[in-house]
Amino acid sequence: MTNFNHEVPIFFSVDDHYSPYLAVAINSLIQNSDPKRHYHIIVLCDDLSHDNQLKLQTLTKDNIKLEFVSINEQIKQQITDKNNKLRADYFTYTIYFRLFIAELFPQFKKAIYLDADTVVNQDIATLFDLPLGDNWIGAAVDRFITENPETFNYAEQAIGVAGNKYVNSGVLLMDLQALREYRFADHFFKLLNQYHFRSLAPDQDYLNAIAKNKILYLDPTWNVMTTFPEETPAALIHWNLFNKPWNYQDAPRQKYFWKYAKDTPYYDQLLHQLQNVNTKIIQQDEQNAAELMNLAVTIAKTENTFRNRAEQGVQIAL
Numbered sequence: 001m002t003n004f005n006h007e008v009p010i011f012f013s014v015d016d017h018y019s020p021y022l023a024v025a026i027n028s029l030i031q032n033s034d035p036k037r038h039y040h041i042i043v044l045c046d047d048l049s050h051d052n053q054l055k056l057q058t059l060t061k062d063n064i065k066l067e068f069v070s071i072n073e074q075i076k077q078q079i080t081d082k083n084n085k086l087r088a089d090y091f092t093y094t095i096y097f098r099l100f101i102a103e104l105f106p107q108f109k110k111a112i113y114l115d116a117d118t119v120v121n122q123d124i125a126t127l128f129d130l131p132l133g134d135n136w137i138g139a140a141v142d143r144f145i146t147e148n149p150e151t152f153n154y155a156e157q158a159i160g161v162a163g164n165k166y167v168n169s170g171v172l173l174m175d176l177q178a179l180r181e182y183r184f185a186d187h188f189f190k191l192l193n194q195y196h197f198r199s200l201a202p203d204q205d206y207l208n209a210i211a212k213n214k215i216l217y218l219d220p221t222w223n224v225m226t227t228f229p230e231e232t233p234a235a236l237i238h239w240n241l242f243n244k245p246w247n248y249q250d251a252p253r254q255k256y257f258w259k260y261a262k263d264t265p266y267y268d269q270l271l272h273q274l275q276n277v278n279t280k281i282i283q284q285d286e287q288n289a290a291e292l293m294n295l296a297v298t299i300a301k302t303e304n305t306f307r308n309r310a311e312q313g314v315q316i317a318l
Contacts, residue, residue, distance in 0.1 A: 143227050
């Protein structure tokens with residue numbers, strides 16, 4: 001039986017490509033953990049090599065359990081919509097894995113999900129201990145959506161959520177018991193495979209549309225994204241979208257990434273990557289950013305959106 005108050009379950013979702021950055025995120029979390037608490041880090045993965053798993057295991061301490069769980073083929077086969085891409089760049093099953101945590105881990109009542117492009121500057125148990133009340137999800141408003149007219153309009157017209165209420169799914173406090181009770185995953189599958197909505201951020205759009213009435217809005221310090229002013233206190237830094245510190249010398253708050261990177265088995269590899277960044281990567285980021293904006297405008301004008309389906313009587317929000 002899991003000790004709900006004592007153990008802190010934290011989920012990540014990666015493939016081999018993201019292993020070095022996951023190492024930095026995990027190390028930051030461990031370095032700021034409370035030695036009197038137990039932390040159970042679970043990495044949901046798709047083809048994560050044995051070598052990378054061994055490297056990541058070297059980061060653990062006595063109060064840290066690190067586990068790797070391959071998402072089974074049955075769930076992957078149910079994801080028929082492969083047209084939506086991560087940051088307009090490439091398709092990966094891992095973008096959806098966080099939506100199945102409640103169903104796959106019935107032993108947990110509550111958990112945290114973190115993207116791998118994050119570092120934690122405070123004890124993550126502080127976030128875990130926040131009461132959710134009647135809400136299913138705790139998340140912070142997505143600054144990228146709120147700061148751009150195109151994406152602000154997209155949230156309202158395509159998703160049916162106020163632009164200043166649309167949350168980022170890279171940091172989630174999750175009431176897993178409630179998500180199971182209301183069959184969130186089943187509803188997600190039904191919408192995904194019946195309507196194949198085009199999305200800017202596939203998992204994030206579905207989460208906002210389905211759970212919009214059950215979200216606790218977190219203090220933004222728990223998800224400080226790249227456009228936040230430098231003086232903003234940051235309990236957790238999230239290099240969402242572009243400007244990754246392993247690709248950009250001038251990435252916002254990059255000193256925190258390298259602070260935690262230096263104690264990982266990937267430090268030399270990460271330094272080499274930064275020092276030898278191919279200009280094509282920067283150009284691809286610029287192209288993807290422009291494509292995201294164009295996509296926001298295009299999707300908001302289409303007929304097959306979450307908002308339009310809801311207005312036609314389809315149950316979108318639970």
